[in-house]
Amino acid sequence: MKTARQLLGDKAEQRTISVSPNATVYQALQIMADNNIGAILVMDGDKLVGIFSERDYARKVVLMGKTSAGTPISEIMTHKLLCVPPTASVDDCLGLMTEKRIRHLPVLENDQVLGILSIGDLVREKIADQEFVIGQMAHYIYG
Numbered sequence: 001m002k003t004a005r006q007l008l009g010d011k012a013e014q015r016t017i018s019v020s021p022n023a024t025v026y027q028a029l030q031i032m033a034d035n036n037i038g039a040i041l042v043m044d045g046d047k048l049v050g051i052f053s054e055r056d057y058a059r060k061v062v063l064m065g066k067t068s069a070g071t072p073i074s075e076i077m078t079h080k081l082l083c084v085p086p087t088a089s090v091d092d093c094l095g096l097m098t099e100k101r102i103r104h105l106p107v108l109e110n111d112q113v114l115g116i117l118s119i120g121d122l123v124r125e126k127i128a129d130q131e132f133v134i135g136q137m138a139h140y141i142y143g
Contacts, residue, residue: 002125004093004107005086008115010125016115018043021050021074025061028052028073039104041116042077048106048113050077055103083108084117090129094122 002010018041019028032040032054042050052073060076061068083106084093093105097119107114 001089001091001129003086003090004084004088004105004117005114007090007117007121007125008086008107011115011121016041016113018113019052019073020044021072021077023073024069025052025057025066025071025073025076026068029057029068038118039116041106041113042073043113046112048081048083048108048111050074050079051081051104051106052077053104081106085109086114090122090125093117094119094126097122 017031017035017037019031021042021044023042028040032038039051039053041048042052050073056076056078057068060066061071066076082096082100082102084096086107086109088107097103097105103119105117107117
């Protein structure tokens with residue numbers, strides 16, 4: 001089973017995309033759309049201070065009657081972050097995401113952001129792992 005560090009290494013896009021806390025919601029949404037991502041890290045310099053997702057937008061901007069152009073990301077981002085170390089297994093990450101009902105998981109080592117894993121990254125890896133095991137079993141059975 002792979003670790004969070006190995007999954008980050010496998011991702012085609014290695015660059016971690018982020019915005020500052022004073023960026024507007026609109027600016028964050030534009031960056032997310034340009035990069036085809038569903039969440040963005042909010043960084044104050046090198047320090048991770050929050051995460052902003054499409055879910056945050058729907059629940060904290062649209063439904064609250066705020067405007068994306070006039071609302072700073074720091075006002076509506078998720079402040080209470082769930083993060084994992086690079087040694088966390090795919091199963092550990094999936095378990096945490098399922099239990100806490102989240103879709104994006106930052107990976108931190110010594111308070112430094114290494115990257116972010118999505119539920120899609122983890123499900124793809126889990127499927128690939130299961131396909132490998134099934135292939136090995138079929139090879140063993142049918143020789």
